[in-house]
Amino acid sequence: MKVVYEYSHLGGSEILHIHYPQCEREIYEVIANVEARRSKISKEKSMKGRELYAPRDMNQQFRRQFEDRGYREIRDTYTIRLPNSDIAIPGAFKQIDFVKDKVLVEVQFGKYAFMFYDLAKFQYFFNENKADVGVEIVPCHALHKRMSTGVSYGEQLVYDIERLKRHFPAVPIKVILIDAGEPI
Numbered sequence: 001m002k003v004v005y006e007y008s009h010l011g012g013s014e015i016l017h018i019h020y021p022q023c024e025r026e027i028y029e030v031i032a033n034v035e036a037r038r039s040k041i042s043k044e045k046s047m048k049g050r051e052l053y054a055p056r057d058m059n060q061q062f063r064r065q066f067e068d069r070g071y072r073e074i075r076d077t078y079t080i081r082l083p084n085s086d087i088a089i090p091g092a093f094k095q096i097d098f099v100k101d102k103v104l105v106e107v108q109f110g111k112y113a114f115m116f117y118d119l120a121k122f123q124y125f126f127n128e129n130k131a132d133v134g135v136e137i138v139p140c141h142a143l144h145k146r147m148s149t150g151v152s153y154g155e156q157l158v159y160d161i162e163r164l165k166r167h168f169p170a171v172p173i174k175v176i177l178i179d180a181g182e183p184i
Contacts, residue, residue, distance in 0.1 A: 001034045001058075004140045005177040007158045010166065012174035015133045016103065023103040027135060027176070030065040034058055036143070036180035053147045053180060055109035062107045062137075063097070071098040071105065074130065094124050102132040109139060112152035116160070119169040126171035133172045140177040153177075 006013060016024045036058060038051040074096050080089040098105035104125055106118040115138055122134030136157070144153035154177035161175070 001031050001036055001178045002181040003028070003031060003176055004142075004179045005154070005158075007154075007161070007175040007177075009161055009169070009173040009175070010171065012133050012135070012172040015172050016135065016174055019132065020101055020103050023100055026066075026069045026071075026100075027105065027137075030062060030069070031137065031176070031178055033065050034061040038146075053143065055147060055151060059107060059109060066098040066105065069100070071100045073097055074099040074104070074125065076125075076128065076130075094121050096121055096125060099131075102130065104131045104134040105137065106134070107137045109147070109151055111150055112156060115152055115154075115157050119161075119171075119173065122173060123169045123171045131171070133174065134169075136173060136175045138175065138177060140179050143179045146180065 008014065016027075036053050038053055075093050076095075077091065077093040080092045081087070096104045096106060098107075104122055106121070108115045108118055115136065118136055119134070122131065122136075125131040126134070136154075138154035138157060139147065139151060141153040141155050144151050154175055158175055158177075161169075161173075
């Protein structure tokens with residue numbers, strides 16, 4: 001895969017570069033080592049029979065690459081209690097796929113809502129003092145067009161973060177848009 005665009009929110013790129021240069025190098029190594037393969041034959045009406053990039057395959061490669069470099073999952077489990085209510089819901093959790101030092105990394109090939117929820121999770125762990133910066137790795141629009149419908153793209157995420165200004169997320173984030181690394 002290749003990086004086609006980077007966006008720094010509240011100094012996310014700078015924090016990563018200055019305070020966590022080893023993590024920054026590893027993130028770029030992981031991206032470069034993941035191979036996008038057209039291994040999914042579409043059954044969708046609008047793309048029937050087309051060979052598409054397989055998000056599941058790319059996710060598995062990202063997981064192996066990050067785990068090989070010592071990244072692990074972080075999970076906070078808690079009980080949900082509502083104000084002025086006797087309701088208690090145990091076993092709820094917030095989870096990030098890849099963490100090393102105080103760098104959170106999510107790779108998102110899902111719907112747009114999941115990209116945005118990743119930002120909320122970054123905010124949660126930042127507020128809990130378990131993170132200094134979040135890194136969101138997402139497909140660019142060109143890659144999104146060569147994947148199943150429902151997969152979102154990073155340009156929309158960056159556009160929305162820009163319009164929210166400094167209000168949300170209030171955590172330093174670096175958004176990395178990736179493409180397949182081959183001619184379109």
